[in-house]
Amino acid sequence: MxxxxxxxxxxxxxxxxxxxxxxxxxxxxxxxxxxxxxxxxxxxxxxxxxxxxxxxxxxxxxxxxxxxxxxxxxxxxxLGLDKTYNTIIIGAGNLGQAIANYTDFEEIGFNLKGIFDINPRLFKIKIRDAKIMDINILEDFLATNKIDIAILCIPRDNAQVIADRLTKCGIKAIWNFSPIDLKVPDDVILENVQLSDSLFTLSYRLNEDDLFKRIKKEK
Amino acid sequence: MxxxxxxxxxxxxxxxxxxxxxxxxxxxxxxxxxxxxxxxxxxxxxxxxxxxxxxxxxxxxxxxxxxxxxxxxxxxxxLGLDKTYNTIIIGAGNLGQAIANYTDFEEIGFNLKGIFDINPRLFKIKIRDAKIMDINILEDFLATNKIDIAILCIPRDNAQVIADRLTKCGIKAIWNFSPIDLKVPDDVILENVQLSDSLFTLSYRLNEDDLFKRIKKEK
Missing domain, CATH: 1.10.10.10 (Winged helix-like DNA-binding domain superfamily/Winged helix DNA-binding domain)
Structure with a gap:
């Protein structure tokens, strides 16, 4: 919970x-x-x-x-927007890089301090001011850097393992883009991004006229 | 509107x-x-x-x-999820590619039919079954393909121009990831993805305890 x-x-x-x-x-x-x-x-x-x-x-x-x-x-x-927050991104795939490049977050006080991945080919790349680092040094990094929010941009299969490692290191807030129900300790805030909810709203509205024609007929 | x-x-x-x-x-x-x-x-x-x-x-x-x-x-x-939908993505940057690679949407009936970009270097790339095509052929493509939903993954600056081109071609639903208030005709459904709303929920909750301590004190 x-x-x-x-x-x-x-x-x-x-x-x-x-x-x-x-x-x-x-x-x-x-x-x-x-x-x-x-x-x-x-x-x-x-x-x-x-x-x-x-x-x-x-x-x-x-x-x-x-x-x-x-x-x-x-x-x-x-909303806590009078403060600033240090963030890290886990997963430097397309989604992780898209979020890292989204400068709007920085402008409103969410400062990206690092990106972690398993792919050694990415380790030398820097996205804006943030380095892509080896996920193996995550614990060392978190021991010496105060991070407020971890942004999870990894495939579903590894998400729970990574969430466990993050919370063990004292991370208190996870912004989760993986389509999975993570289990986190009671004192950790978990915010799941449900992209499909927004897409379902669209498919609903594409069908709403037909839906109500059908409902009217059935009455 | x-x-x-x-x-x-x-x-x-x-x-x-x-x-x-x-x-x-x-x-x-x-x-x-x-x-x-x-x-x-x-x-x-x-x-x-x-x-x-x-x-x-x-x-x-x-x-x-x-x-x-x-x-x-x-x-x-x-929710209209008993049907299938043909979609295109505009913008083959990191976000566009992330959405294109998100197979879950395909599984629930949202079929990606093409991706459009301005960058000629991307034109030969295929993401799963969808080709990346020149944005210049957008109108031709839409004239011969029935597309239900256009997914906008482009920078803010070009978003309105592209939205205008899409709706002129008869697109009736736009799923918009650009952080901009698009103007679309009355018969077009616009769903804006507000990623920052979800992030603000997180910053709120990180501060909620302190907020209520302060509110209590002020009373």
């Missing part, structure tokens, strides 16, 4: 979209926004937004709405 | 996790499950599950729970 969250995961999973919306508003120099406008922009009901934010304090005033900069800064702090 | 969904997107976004859970249950030869057990497994309240599913018909019986195989098959059909 991975670490349990204090607030419901459903609330937590809505926060990034709030943050993205407020960031956009702030970029466009909007100073305040009514709760109905915010609700429309985010696609979540006014009362749900109010309820979600209430977990973290009092935001928004009756009859005024939300102060954009204040709420943006609050969400940034709530 | 991309195409509007009939059912709330929040409901739609919960369906893939229902599906994954039922698939697992079915694989483990579980025949029926109570609504409270299902609720616990999925992490969504019993009434929410009931309400969500009610959009698509009557599932589950009072005092019995859910018939696993029946619900699994229904969800498969609802």
């Amino acid at each position: 991975s670490k349990a969250a204090i607030v419901s995961m459903h609330v937590i999973r809505r926060l990034p979209s709030y943050y993205r919306c407020l960031k956009e508003l702030q970029k466009n120099s909007v100073n305040k926004i009514s709760s109905s406008e915010l609700s429309e922009k985010i696609g979540v009901s006014e009362s749900q937004i109010r309820q979600d934010l209430y977990n973290y304090g009092n935001f928004g005033k009756q009859g005024y709405g939300y102060d954009v900069i204040k709420l943006y800064n609050a969400l940034k702090r709530i | 991309s195409k509007a969904a009939i059912v709330s997107m929040h409901v739609i976004r919960r369906l893939p996790s229902y599906y994954r859970c039922l698939k697992e249950l079915q694989k483990n030869s579980v025949n029926k499950i109570s609504s409270s057990e299902l609720s616990e497994k999925i992490g969504v309240s019993e009434s929410q599950i009931r309400q969500d599913l009610y959009n698509y018909g009557n599932f589950g019986k009072q005092g019995y729970g859910y018939d696993v195989i029946k619900l699994y098959n229904a969800l498969k059909r609802i």
Whole structure:
């Protein structure tokens, strides 16, 4: 069992979209926004937004709405985006390299400190500032470097073994791209990237019209 | 504006996790499950599950729970996973190649028919059964091949131009990995992959204990 969250995961999973919306508003120099406008922009009901934010304090005033900069800064702090994080990537295949090259993460405070692989041919390559290193020195590296997040970009078969090695070395957060249910200790945070969920949303929507025609006929 | 969904997107976004859970249950030869057990497994309240599913018909019986195989098959059909889809990937960089190599999508009916790039050095390469082709022949290719979903794996700068070319050729669904808000016609379905949302969930959870200590102190 991975670490349990204090607030419901459903609330937590809505926060990034709030943050993205407020960031956009702030970029466009909007100073305040009514709760109905915010609700429309985010696609979540006014009362749900109010309820979600209430977990973290009092935001928004009756009859005024939300102060954009204040709420943006609050969400940034709530999401832990006022800090920086040291990350490593395990697996320097296409996916690992794609993530390593994604400079946006660096810009928002996720600093890549190293990449690990089993393939000796990759060991001399550097992606931006991060070296690709032998997975055999993972334990040594983690003993001397403070790493907050390990990003798992390896095939399913090795994922559990590597996750065990990481958590044994004290890694407390794993961002997992391997399509497998990892088992991690109770104090470790595991975030699985479910790419297929997003793809299924697309296939759902490609069929939604037909689906409701069929449902209507069956009634 | 991309195409509007009939059912709330929040409901739609919960369906893939229902599906994954039922698939697992079915694989483990579980025949029926109570609504409270299902609720616990999925992490969504019993009434929410009931309400969500009610959009698509009557599932589950009072005092019995859910018939696993029946619900699994229904969800498969609802998500459009009883059909197959032809896909193309735009962008044969690391991310494009990673997605192309991800055989799991093929297994569930998403068949990759081609990959497009601007780099002539890649044009002779084949990833599994799909050729990498010159982006200049995109329109010709789409005129003679029925493609359901275009997967956008290109840098932000070119994404809108390519999206315009795709929709002009009649592409009705775009799975977008570029970190940009694309504009598409009203009848096109756009699904943005927000990798950073998942990363922000992780940074949130790394800070949640400290956050609530601070909130408690401020009260």
